[in-house]
Amino acid sequence: MWEELQLQIIKPAAWFKFGLGLLVTVALYRLGLTVLRLLRPRMSQGFYPVLHGLLLLSSLLLLLGLSTQAFYLTSSPLFDLGKSVMDALQATGGQLLLIAALSLVAWSLIGEAAGRIVPSDEFNRRTVRVRTLKGVVESTLKAVVLFTALIAVLQTVGVNATSLLASASVLGLAVSFGAQSLIKDIFNGFFILLSDQYGVGDDVDLNLGAVSGTVEAIDLRTTSVRDISGTLHIMQNGQITAISVKSKDWARVVATVDVAYEADVDQAIRVLEQVSRDLYADEHWHSYFLSEPDVQGVTALGTDAITLRALFKVGPKSQYAVGREFNRRIKIAMDEAGISIPYPQRRMSFGDGPLEIRLVQGNAVQANPAQGDPAQVELAQGTPFPHAPAEQDRQSPLVTPPLKRNAD
Structure with missing residues (x-):
């Protein structure tokens, strides 16, 4: 031997x-x-x-x-x-078994090879590209394996695959007229991938905000986007007409703060500049910035407040964390400077009847009027309202005329 x-x-x-x-x-x-x-x-x-x-x-x-x-x-x-x-x-049985075994090996190798392609944790265009093409190439190769195995099985059992493919092409041409939306999805998905319009991991607004969130998967036919509430939206690529990408190359934080008209505007601008400089100089947050902050000052005179604005150019997907930190710092700084930030106020309703207020000496007593009577409130002199009811002598009550309240 x-x-x-x-x-x-x-x-x-x-x-x-x-x-x-x-x-x-x-x-x-x-x-x-x-x-x-x-x-x-x-x-x-x-x-x-x-x-x-x-x-x-x-x-x-x-x-x-x-x-x-x-x-x-x-x-x-x-x-x-x-x-x-x-x-x-x-023999025929052995060939079919061999085809199944070889197809299984090819399927497994494609999955294992795709699993070894691990993109970097750093968010950049190369990482987005790798994540996107990884899924598309894997699914395409697996489809080729299935198609090849099907042709091999047909040849093994004696079916002429060549004539079958010719018939299928004619049938496919007829079906294509009824599947125009599918063809549109595939073509649109192909050009999305080819031009790198967006990819897995990008934050996008599709169709002018109809769907907003992070892209989780994309193939030739559909795009899967998960919004901030966790809902997964699956859109056909052919239905995507407008794309807004929030995480491509760089992002911007539009940092605005409203101050009251009674506030010192120049002092408020100085506070805004100081907070912006401190945030930019911070050792932890400096790496998020791509350029120095741009403090623009007064940008609007609203009905209730003066709007101040600063712009921060930051790395992709960094605008959310930087914006939250700016809001925290500007609130603390404005409070320390004694500058009030206006907020909406609400008028409270006490019923449809007139409101009668009495100022008396002693503790406050809140009356419980009968049904249909005007509401009465007694407020003690020097005592904040409301207060627990107390039975004490009342002297020299000062009665104000009933106040009419507009119904809201």
């Missing part, structure tokens, strides 16, 4: 056959392993290792038998086994 091996080992054809045998063995082993994993929940705990060991042993014997065929070692006791396996693989 060693003399035969020495003669055959130098032949390239023998090594080519050995490679095919190795591929067949691995494919059949992966197919058997997949079947075992599917049956594992239904078998006892100690039975799975036994079957797994038998599968390994069978795969090893199969590889040795195919190797004796590849190197034509007729004196080997496994030569007949290899010949039987080769004959079985040439």
Whole structure:
């Protein structure tokens, strides 16, 4: 046997056959392993290792038998086994089994290769591009594997795949007229990916804010966007007419603060400048900025307040954290400077009847008028309203005329 091996080992054809045998063995082993994993929940705990060991042993014997065929070692006791396996693989059933095994191996290799492509944690255009194309390429290659396996199966069972494809092309042309939306989705998705309009991880507004959130997945047909509430929106690419990307290349924080008309505007601007400079100079937040803050001063005179504004150019997806930190700092700084920030006030209703207020000496007493009577409130002199009712002498009451309240 060693003399035969020495003669055959130098032949390239023998090594080519050995490679095919190795591929067949691995494919059949992966197919058997997949079947075992599917049956594992239904078998006892100690039975799975036994079957797994038998599968390994069978795969090893199969590889040795195919190797004796590849190197034509007729004196080997496994030569007949290899010949039987080769004959079985040439039969229809063996070819179908081999097609299924090879397709499974190709499917698994594509998934494992895609899983090893781990983009950087840093958010940039390259990371977005890798995440997006990773899913698209993986799904496309798996579709090619399925299509190739289908053609191989048809050829094996005796169906002329060439004529079938020709018929399918004519049928596809007829179907295409009824599937124009699908074709539109695919073409639009192709150009979105080709021009890198947006990708996985980008913050987007689609169709002028109809859908807003972070892109979780994108393929040739659909785009999946998850909003801030956790809802996943799946849009067909053909229906996307307007795209606003908030995280491409850089972002901007529009930092605004309203101050009262009674406030010193120049002092408020100085506070805004100081807060902006401190935020920019902070060791932790400085890395978020791409340029120095641009304090623009008074940008609007509203009905209730004066609006001050500063602009911060920051890295993509950094505008949210920087904006929250600015709001915290400007509130503290305005309070320390004694500058009030206006806020809406609400008028409270006490019913439809007139409101009667009495100022008396002593503690406050809130009356409980009968149904339909005007509401009466007694307010003690020097005591904040309201206060717990108390029975004390009241002297020299000062009664104000009933106040009419406009119904809101």
